[in-house]
Amino acid sequence: HPRVVVIGAGIVGCALADELTSRGWHDVTVLEQGPLFATGGSSSHAPGLVFATNPSPTMTAFANYTVAKFARLDLDDRRCFSAVGGLEVAATRQRLHDLERKRGLARSWGVRAQLVGPDECARMWPMLDSTRIRGGLYTPDDGLADAVRAGEAQARAAMARGAAFLDHHTVVGVERGGGRVRGVATDRGTFPADIVVSAAGFWGPAIGRMAGVEVPLLPMAHQYAYTAPIEGADPPPEPETVRPLLRHQDRDLYFREHGDRIGIGSYAHRPIPVHLEDVAEPGTDASAEMPSKLEFTAADFEPSWRDSVELLPALADSKVEEGFNGIFSFTPDGMPLLGESQRLRGFWLAEAVWVTHSAGAAKAVAEWMTEGRTSTDVHECDMHRFEDAQLTPAYVTDRGKQSFIEVYDVVHPMQPMQHPRPLRTSPFHQRQQEQGAFSLEGGGWERPHWYEANAPLVRPEDEAAVRDAWASRYHSPVVCAEARATREGVALYDMTPLKRLEVSGPGAMAFLQRMTTNQVDRRSGTVAYNLLLDPGGGVRSDLTVARLDDDMFQVAVSSNLDVDWLYTHLPDDGSVVLRETTAGTCCIGVWGPLARDLVQPLSGDDLSHEGFGFFKARRIRVGHVPVLALRVSYVGELGWELYTSADLGLRLWDTLWEAGRGLGAIAAGRGAFNSLRLEKGYRLAGTDMTTEHDPYEAGLGFAVRLDKGDFVGRDAAATAAEREPRRRLGCLTLDDPAHVVMGREPVLVGGRPAGYVTSAAYSTTLGRTIAYAWLPAEAAEPGTDVAVEYFGEPFAATVAAEPLVDPQMARIRR
Template identity: 55%
Template sequence: MAPRTVTPHVVVIGAGIVGTSLADELTMRGWCNVTVLDQGPLFSTGGSTSHAPGLVFQTNPSRSMAHFASYTADKFRRLTHEGEPCFDTLGGLEVATTPARWADLQRKAGWARSWGIDGHLVDSATAAELHPLLDRDRVLGAFHTPTDGLARAVRAAAAQAAAATARGAVFRGHSPVTEILTAGGRVTGVRTPHGDIAADIVVSAAGFWGAELGRTVGLTVPLVPMAHQYAYTGRIDALVGRNHGDSDASLPILRHQDGDLYYREHGDRIGIGYYGHDPMPADMSTLSWADDGDSSSVLPPPMPSMLPFTEDDFAPAWLESTGLLPALGDSKVESGFNGIFSFTPDGQSIVGEHRDLAGFWVAEAVWVTHSAGIARAVAQTMIDGSSEVDLHESDLYRFEAAERSPAFIATTSAQAFVEVYDVIHPRQQRSALRGLRRSPFHAAEVALGAEFVQGGAWERPAWYESNRSELDDLVARGMHIPARDEWSARHFSDIAVAEAVVTRSRVAMFDMTPLTRYDVEGPGAAQFLQDVTTNNVDTTVGRVTYTLVLDDNGGVRSDLTVARLAPDHYRVGANGPLDLDWLTRRARETDGAVTVRDVTGATCCIGVWGPRARDVVAPVADADLSHTAFGYFRAVQTYLGAVPVTMLRVSYVGELGWEIYTDAEYGGALWDLLWDCGTPHGVIAAGRLAFDSLRLEKGYRAWGHDMTSEHTPIEAGVEFAVKSSKDFVGKAALATREATQRLRTLVFDDADSVVLGKEPVSIGDSVVGYVTSAGWSATIGRCIAYAWLPIGAEPGAAVTVSYFDRQYDAVVAEDAVVDPAGHLIRR
């Protein structure tokens, strides 16, 4: 959205930590006409904020979430309310009691260095010094983050509300919103028992009530309110006299993730949080106030977000806790509750504007840990059009249609609860709700022994067991296969190496059906795409163009492949639902001159690539497939046998070949035809792992992994897709941004060095960047990685990549390490 010139009236629903943070962030940027409403009292409103234990551990596998947490900790550290601090910088300590967890903490320490967080691995003796209640003999080691700590959530909410009030914001408790008022497809205000309030923008920051509120305006907010156990011990003798005055905690906040547990002090008692019980989805119809709590208790007053404590569920937690913290053995669980928090299918937050109701925004499933950071990002997006920290992982519209179903949301959110403290491998797959989307080639792939992974609810072959003989042949011929460690070998097969070799040496068929594609049509289609993308797409019919989509601040929000099939018809290859959201919103501004239609499920695609690709396809093609007649980055609509196809001469693997599309009804016939034609030429089916390693060899970027809205085209190395002679969204901002970093290709020195992504990269003794994508190249016999590095790290520079407790040497290389001139593609 474009920045506003007139300050709007914003109504925020929810005065918990998210709503108050957002009011503060908006008003500090000049949007001071803000009203914040809540159904409960201010500021212990009855939601998750009111009972949240407040532990802020900043390190996260998601770079964005880590940045949100760091901003939250830094902001709250500076806040006071009525003279009291809003954050206690106690440090965070995460202990390992198993070798698997100790290895995971080494990986976590790498994330911290990658994201610029001060964190250190310590031995068991140091861990026990930091937290004397620990049984040193139970601990193998720990990860210590000195700037982690306790957020005083209600106090921080009140402090931010006071700052926002001083700038003109208004806060009203006991003011439930009973209706969202709308007219002409946009928000006009809200209705409360005390009267209507007009608004230009309404933000739902209602926490676990957000899903129900969304339903009232036809919006699916994919979250599930889940109860999570929190218990208070009786007095712990070892803590008596330790905490004085206003501080009820002095020891580091503690995680025992092997036991699904965390701990914090409450004066001379310990609070224990537990995730090891079965998921407990909350019945929203039963939640109500019972304002009769004992104010002298360590417990907050009873409220809708606090359900009765279920002692039997907590029994394993107590047994595990007394083993890790022996001092608890002389105490007992004195009180507790099952507190409600929001869980989502992928564990991320949910932010964005309703596509079909302009002005209605959501900021939901946001925990205290990330609250101020996400509030700042939402405020920046509302005011400036985009956030300085990329938000695609939290975007409201990141889910496919099947992933927005009640069954999917409930099942996967429950899995997210179960796995909240699990060691999750980056290639690990969920087990539930598989097989929702299958290409027409699925049966043939099963017959070839495909090992499937999923993405966007699609089943995607990762590799094929039928190609094991190809691997055996490579080994027999003396090809070096890297000796992978257990972690990098998990959910992987060396068969993928063989599939990459065959693609480079013969020919392979790749199932490209999950590639998202849209038809953009209408008399305004050409101008529309010219306006929203960076490259010139107003080309001759039959031309294919690689182009970018920028946000209002010049960051890369996506990359597209645009094929002009007719004067008013384009086929757009995109990255997923966020692109559909972006294009659909803007197509509506063309007064019907443009339509955007998702044709992914109605079509299918096979990528046929390799030096023998033309030998396979040309004999059955009703078109001239010679390089002269059908050049690179061209599109042709023709027939293969009797199957009508659209062929794009593009190659994400850097080999001769085509993406071949047809309607889904012809998919089985197309596969059989190409397989039969390819058999004499040694065709194989190849999977996603081979595909990924081949694209890394060519320097091809993957949006969302290698580049996001935080990066400019020059920084990402895709400036060739920007046509400066035309206007496009983000052009003006792009001209003002200076490149400070660059996505670079790394080649590892040792043939057995393999990394997976997110590892810190150092020059000398200083961490200067981090890995985005990585894969072992069969062509050069080395691992290749992309990494964000300072602009001055030119090809030839030596770097070190930290992988668990190992250090791997690598060198900065040119973007493409295989066929940089593109001769193979243009045969």
């Protein structure tokens, strides 16, 4: 087995050593600059609250695993976890309403959760002024982790299997050679290694610099304070805490007991970024014993103290006795950084992980290393999820601060970042602004969601769905009008942010055959829909492969993770060249029954169905612009994706726009796009299916050619093809046309949570909402009555045969 060096013996490094050694990788050395196991890092003073429920199923799974593992750990006959439960109180009507949604999330991911009234909250926390709150969400399985002892318990288990933990070893360099990591240098000698994992917490960027790897996290301080002993607090003996953990998110506060004192954590203060140069080096002076603890800035805490007294009036007789500004990591999207660097093979990150998720994240990294895949999907945590433009220090700082502010905010699933914007724009940006684009953001791109200029197309029925305040956000009836205009006329969609690669060279065909599921060896000028599987047969992503020439392909992928995955698997003989072309090019989707009427007059090329068939690719001219045209459609209509270089983009847009005037062509946004793709049953990788799902249960078996020869994930896919799926991605329609859901809601079968919604959108064509959902196989039969729980209310829904619109493909193939 490879020699592994882990940098950092915080909760993550300890958990990782345990998870690796328990999988048989015994040659693990953990290097720690501080003492063991109160090392001086964030874990040493984390109050250890574990709240499992999270909008992300991955994070919830990480937390569930951590809780289950910690509950089994003890150290010298003392427990490392107390399942005291969690209580989130709501002081505002908006928060109370949101707790209903949160309970829904808990039910979607299989966490026990229950809404309780103010009196019940006060019963659990007698100090609570129940008149200040409207209710709460009680989660009995949440609890309190003792991170230092849980770390040590896991470290001891690892040591028993051969791992070594070395204190007072400061890593000062990462040794490299031949594109691989070779070991680390410390102040006490070098340690050769085949794999180096940075589990250095908020010091991650410093280790990253040693390795030449960008680590997009921002160390920030977060305030934690202890009250003086509370009169009549009646401290319990063991466990240390008996009352549930308490969160008061309307004021960005949380509370736990410490004997007869209360600990208060606050996210209400200004963001306080910390420069690594200002963090004490361990061992240099007394304060450096706990380098992650900075001096308490009392003025920052004052409003939080007032809010605490308001919620817990008994605190009025107490005071803040001591406090500190504790440092930990914030990433641009609030998610961890996991995975192996594509730039430096063998160099891994396991960073920006809370105590809450520590064991689950460590398990995922250990599986990833030892088996090449994870049992829990980790695409949201993969270190390669960011685009280049999202790795600048300026971006990481701006976004890191925002993640701090949002820790306890009610964040809408569609809420875009506000700053820095606009960051990336397509060549059509100016025209989109002229059309009144309402844009959201994705991967740094401005992405028009609808265009106000289309408001005159709205019909009364477009407002038939009754949207509450939540579902109304980031929505306009114009979305419906744009969807209808696409089905009835023709619309221009900006597809520029869709990532694309040029794959070329004598080995290109064989490479793509090996990486993807469908037949790539087709005649030049043919497009194929494909999947990328992981070695266990799980769906990593989907992509379209256009063969432009014998040795030249254009590949459209979903995200940076696909690019990374393909790069990682490139043969090293130079026979394949992979080049990302997204930034220098652009793309317009021209779709709708009138698409041919729009484009043909602009081109001397034959665009008839006979001359340019479905799923074909050709280089044509549109007016003055040479384009690559792909006859594909994500919205299920006749039309093309037209690609050209960025310099010609505006000209292409204007040419199409001018020609479309007489046809009533419009520009349409992502809102319409999403609705139309669901009408056609086109899945969105990462949302509708992930590596946790095989292609057959996801309804994508048609894209897998088991007989084409070997490819990544083939054996596992062959096994999956043989078995009867236990669950399926099914298509639901909500019975009441007035009902709307957003995604991630639990699906109830026979009144019980049995699945969850992946994507949903109101369908203008059907006049009701479509929801794709994971369901037990027996419930996935068309006609089955189910319910989707939206803010606590069960909305009746029916499983439908899919696709709902144009199953014969008559609209596309003509």
